[in-house]
Amino acid sequence: METRAAILWEPRTDWSVEDIELDDPKAGEVKVKFAASGLCHSDEHMVTGDMVLDPEIAALLQLEQFPIIGGHEGAGEVVQVGPGVTTLQEGDHVVLSFIPSCGRCPSCARGRQHICDLGAVLLAGRQIGDMTARHHSKSGKDLGIMCCTGTFAPYTVVNEATCVKIDNSIPLDKAALVGCGVTTGWGAAVNAAGVQPGETVVVIGIGGIGMNAVQGAAMAGARHVIAVDPIEWKRKEAETTFGATHSAASIEEAAALVGELTWGANADKAILTTGVATGDLIGPMMGMVAKGGRGVVTAVAPMMQEDVKLNLFDLAMQRKELVGCIFGNANPRRDIPRLLQLYGEGRLKLDELVTTTYTLDEVNKGYQDMRDGKNIRGMILY
Numbered sequence: 001m002e003t004r005a006a007i008l009w010e011p012r013t014d015w016s017v018e019d020i021e022l023d024d025p026k027a028g029e030v031k032v033k034f035a036a037s038g039l040c041h042s043d044e045h046m047v048t049g050d051m052v053l054d055p056e057i058a059a060l061l062q063l064e065q066f067p068i069i070g071g072h073e074g075a076g077e078v079v080q081v082g083p084g085v086t087t088l089q090e091g092d093h094v095v096l097s098f099i100p101s102c103g104r105c106p107s108c109a110r111g112r113q114h115i116c117d118l119g120a121v122l123l124a125g126r127q128i129g130d131m132t133a134r135h136h137s138k139s140g141k142d143l144g145i146m147c148c149t150g151t152f153a154p155y156t157v158v159n160e161a162t163c164v165k166i167d168n169s170i171p172l173d174k175a176a177l178v179g180c181g182v183t184t185g186w187g188a189a190v191n192a193a194g195v196q197p198g199e200t201v202v203v204i205g206i207g208g209i210g211m212n213a214v215q216g217a218a219m220a221g222a223r224h225v226i227a228v229d230p231i232e233w234k235r236k237e238a239e240t241t242f243g244a245t246h247s248a249a250s251i252e253e254a255a256a257l258v259g260e261l262t263w264g265a266n267a268d269k270a271i272l273t274t275g276v277a278t279g280d281l282i283g284p285m286m287g288m289v290a291k292g293g294r295g296v297v298t299a300v301a302p303m304m305q306e307d308v309k310l311n312l313f314d315l316a317m318q319r320k321e322l323v324g325c326i327f328g329n330a331n332p333r334r335d336i337p338r339l340l341q342l343y344g345e346g347r348l349k350l351d352e353l354v355t356t357t358y359t360l361d362e363v364n365k366g367y368q369d370m371r372d373g374k375n376i377r378g379m380i381l382y
Contacts, residue, residue, distance in 0.1 A: 005135065005153035006363045007143060009067045011049040015152070015363045020069075020143060023134040025082030025157045029127065032094060032158060035172035037151035038073035039358070039366045039378035040180050040208060041275050042098075042300060046070070046146070047367070050276065050302035053123050068125050068144035069135055070363075071380075072098040074151030075176040078163070085160050093168045095179045095340075097332035098147040100128060100161035113334075114327040118161060122147045128159040151176075152363060154382045164336045170343070173381060174350040178339050180327070181377060182350065185212025185273060186339065187328015188298040190220050193269040197221030200267045202254055202288055203244075204281070205274035206234045207370075208353065208377040209298060211242050213271045215349060218243025219342075224261050228254045231373045241352050251284045258288050266290035277301035279308040286310060286320060294321040298328075353377045 001022050006015040025031050045051035046068065053065045078092045088094065101108055105117035118128055125144020126133055133142035134157040135150060143150075150156045166175055188209070189195050201217040203210050206229035217225045227238035227247040235247035246261070248254035258267050270285045270293070277299035286295045315322065328335070342348035355375040358366040366378040 003153055003155045005069045006360060007067050007069055008046055011047060011052055015070060017361050019138055021136045022155055025080055027082055027084045028129050029082040029157050029159055030078050030085060030088055031080035031155060032076045033079045033155055034074050034076035034151060034382050036176040037071045037380045038176055038181055039370060040073050043070040043146060044367060045300055063124055065123060065125060065144060068146060069150035069152055070146045071151030072147035072149045073176055073180040075172045088160055088163055093166050093172060094163040095166055095175050095336050096149045096158060096162050097164050098149060098180050099327050100159060101333055102161055111331055113331040114329055128161060164332055166337060166340055170340050175340060177350050177353055178336050181208040182212045182339060183330050183335055184328045185209040186216035187330040188271050188296055188325050189213045189216030191329040192296045192323060192325035193271055193294055195220040195222050195269055198223045199269060200224040200262055202226045202258060202267045202270040204228045204272050204285060206238050207275060210273035211238060211376050213273050214238050214244050215242040226254055226257060242349060255288050268293050271296045272299050274299045279305060283309040289320050291318040296323055296325050298325040354379050357381050
């Protein structure tokens with residue numbers, strides 16, 4: 001079939017919205033008609049070149065990462081089912097999990113679906129089953145799809161391992177948000193940080209991930225939730241809507257505030273959710289963490305980032321923990337439905353996350369608004 005998509009032909013260029021050809025699903029695959037797609041910062045990392053496959057790895061996989069259809073945060077309806085699909089049928093509503101879960105690899109078997117072995121092929125951009133493409137340019141060029149999803153298009157073909165079935169009563173535009181941002185941020189606080197009632201928590205960077213870390217920490221019962229961001233309206237929104245008790249414009253301001261609130265004991269947990277993770281942020285973040293406390297790195301760093309400023313004596317002697325986090329360390333098949341249940345009960349805020357909606361043709365405007373700090377989450381509606 002013919003459809004349209006936002007394509008990144010190479011890093012450091014704009015998204016190009018073009019007509020494309022989409023094949024029917026093959027074995028183990030389904031075709032999905034999207035209702036909406038979130039504009040997540042991870043796609044911006046491909047634009048900037050921070051999330052680009054090493055040429056040697058690309059050569060080993062015998063593929064080209066670009067051109068690629070963007071988007072990995074979406075929800076829609078299954079409109080066609082390929083051979084051998086057993087868990088879905090036409091008419092089902094699904095959220096696409098940007099990390100697929102096979103249910104059989106060692107990680108899935110241990111309850112760690114967020115590091116399923118299928119995640120190894122996320123940046124390859126091809127179908128999980130046979131590493132070929134279902135999306136093609138009008139000239140016949142194979143197109144990759146971001147995180148094996150490609151939600152910057154009204155239709156896509158994905159493996160059933162990527163699809164999480166949800167109740168058909170849930171609004172699909174809001175359900176799309178739990179495909180990445182909500183689950184990642186909420187899980188960063190609840191799963192990775194392990195926030196407990198009465199704790200002091202600092203969230204650094206209040207965008208689509210950080211705002212959900214704020215509401216996750218608040219929902220977990222934190223006594224103090226300090227939202228750190230240079231943009232004033234985001235700090236205000238964090239306090240008035242998402243559960244932050246305090247806010248600060250910088251890490252330095254937050255450190256002074258945390259010291260005052262805790263009588264010098266510092267924060268039990270600190271979560272880094274900036275647009276880009278850089279090594280110089282780790283030391284100041286861990287400096288706010290109490291003895292026996294935990295720092296969580298959820299923000300995405302450039303793939304080749306290796307230098308980190310961190311006092312190792314302080315890390316060891318105060319028994320601090322520095323941990324990584326992907327997809328909120330969640331189990332998408334369990335956590336996506338339960339987060340949507342919390343939304344249905346009015347306990348999880350999704351509507352309030354969407355600052356601006358866009359058409360597919362406005363995708364570049366949406367990302368410029370993100371860079372300019374105008375959105376918590378921008379969303380494409382189809």
